[in-house]
Amino acid sequence: MSGPADRLLLNARVVTTEGVLDDGWVWMRGGSIGAVGHGAVPAEAAGADRVDGRGGWVLPGFIDVHVHGGAGHDFMYADQEELRAITRFHGQHGTTAMLATSLTASREELTRVLERVSRFMSDPMPFAQLLGVHFEGPFINVKWKGAQNPAHIVPPQAEWLEDWMRRFPGVIKLQTLAPESEGAADYIERLDRHGIVPSCGHTDATYDQIAAAAGHGLRHAVHTFNAMSPYHHRAPGTVGAVLTDDRITAEVIADGHHVHPAGIKLLISAKGTDRVILVTDAMAAAGMPDGEYDLGGLPVVMKGGVARLKEGDSLAGSTLTMIDAFRFVVREIGVSVAEASRMASGNPARQLRIDEQRGSLAAGKRADVLLLDDLLALQRIWVGGAEMA
Incomplete structure (x- = not known):
């Protein structure tokens, strides 16, 4: 299991509480989420390791x-x-x-x-x-x-x-x-x-x-x-x-x-x-x-x-x-x-009254993140920003 790091997960359908972001991205900054969006990525995330979502789904854990x-x-x-x-x-x-x-x-x-x-x-x-x-x-x-x-x-x-x-x-x-x-x-x-x-x-x-x-x-x-x-x-x-x-x-x-x-x-x-x-x-x-x-x-x-x-x-x-x-x-x-x-x-x-920290993808929350492919098969899993093998 690799430790938390700056990662930019992009080219995916990102599920948020406001809806699904097509061409979306999630910036994991250490153990928490730095930002979530679609289209152009923020300049401060430019140096993050990039993960291509290949058009799949990104969900909260x-x-x-x-x-x-x-x-x-x-x-x-x-x-x-x-x-x-x-x-x-x-x-x-x-x-x-x-x-x-x-x-x-x-x-x-x-x-x-x-x-x-x-x-x-x-x-x-x-x-x-x-x-x-x-x-x-x-x-x-x-x-x-x-x-x-x-x-x-x-x-x-x-x-x-x-x-x-x-x-x-x-x-x-x-x-x-x-x-x-x-x-x-x-x-x-x-x-x-x-x-x-x-x-x-x-x-x-x-x-x-x-x-x-x-x-x-x-x-x-x-x-x-x-x-x-x-x-x-x-x-x-x-x-x-x-x-x-x-x-x-x-x-x-x-x-x-x-x-x-x-x-x-x-x-x-x-x-x-x-x-x-x-x-x-x-x-x-x-x-x-x-x-x-x-x-x-x-x-x-x-x-x-x-x-x-x-x-x-x-x-x-x-x-x-x-x-x-x-x-x-x-x-x-x-x-x-x-x-x-x-x-x-x-x-x-x-x-459980922990929704300020977990349960959705939003800036400031824990980086508990799942990447699924188009057929809903799990591809990659991050727990607190650390990737599980």
Whole structure:
């Protein structure tokens, strides 16, 4: 991985928040973006190393807020070298920032996740940057446990949260829970006060319970349609609330297995491309051959790239990468490259309140930059201005 340097990426279609710049260029000045434009380049960038985009696409790096692992490793157990392997794997597929996502586990196991991730974040990270932790559980509904271990499902525990925040301030970025759980309203308010995104998932909540939770600060839904009470025209459930409440931003796993393309089209039609976030929900088997794996202590079998629990046959995360999710919504759903970029980069940055530094291409922001060819194949990747091999 080469270090940050002055680079001028030109002759490309550059995706910005204002639109696509044909004959565009991006000037990466060290670890940040010096300028973005089209046509003539600024005189001060004349000495920069030039990279010919060959008419391809230039996008901000992807931000994955829901990913459990990859390259054979799981965030629940990964040591420092394994964390490096996970971030390298996803970095090679266009993810420049991510949340280490847990599974339902004991308090002690979740605390160890925070310890390991916090330590990893304290050192330079050469690949995809770990921004913190997404706790998916353990405060969920056993009815919709999916690939979560029911032995550790408990109601929200405010004491745990306060202890974690004292010991690991700023590390927890997002937490998923069932809003119908006892004490959930208070817990959601606590998350919000601490600057943590409160999220619903693995929930049997009614439409009214989700609406009430949004009033307490709920503003995110994990893997929409999966592991939540479904829509019915007389009982809209969690899905109905997520589709219709503008306070909630919705994730979707766009791999063609978790959600039918028509479901993804419905989600985007209801929410708009400003309130949908592409995620991988990738587990350890991502990037690995078919075989038997582990997800949070539960045995998983991957066949044909699809991971399912060995017992019960539930989908067990995915083997998706962000570049594949991005391509899927462009090719199969029919959104534009700019809209897909918003769902993969801009929206997660805004949801995590880091959009002043990441998620779009603009002067002063981090130089997390992707170059794709005309067929949307990744050509080159820069993380903080340093090119990944």
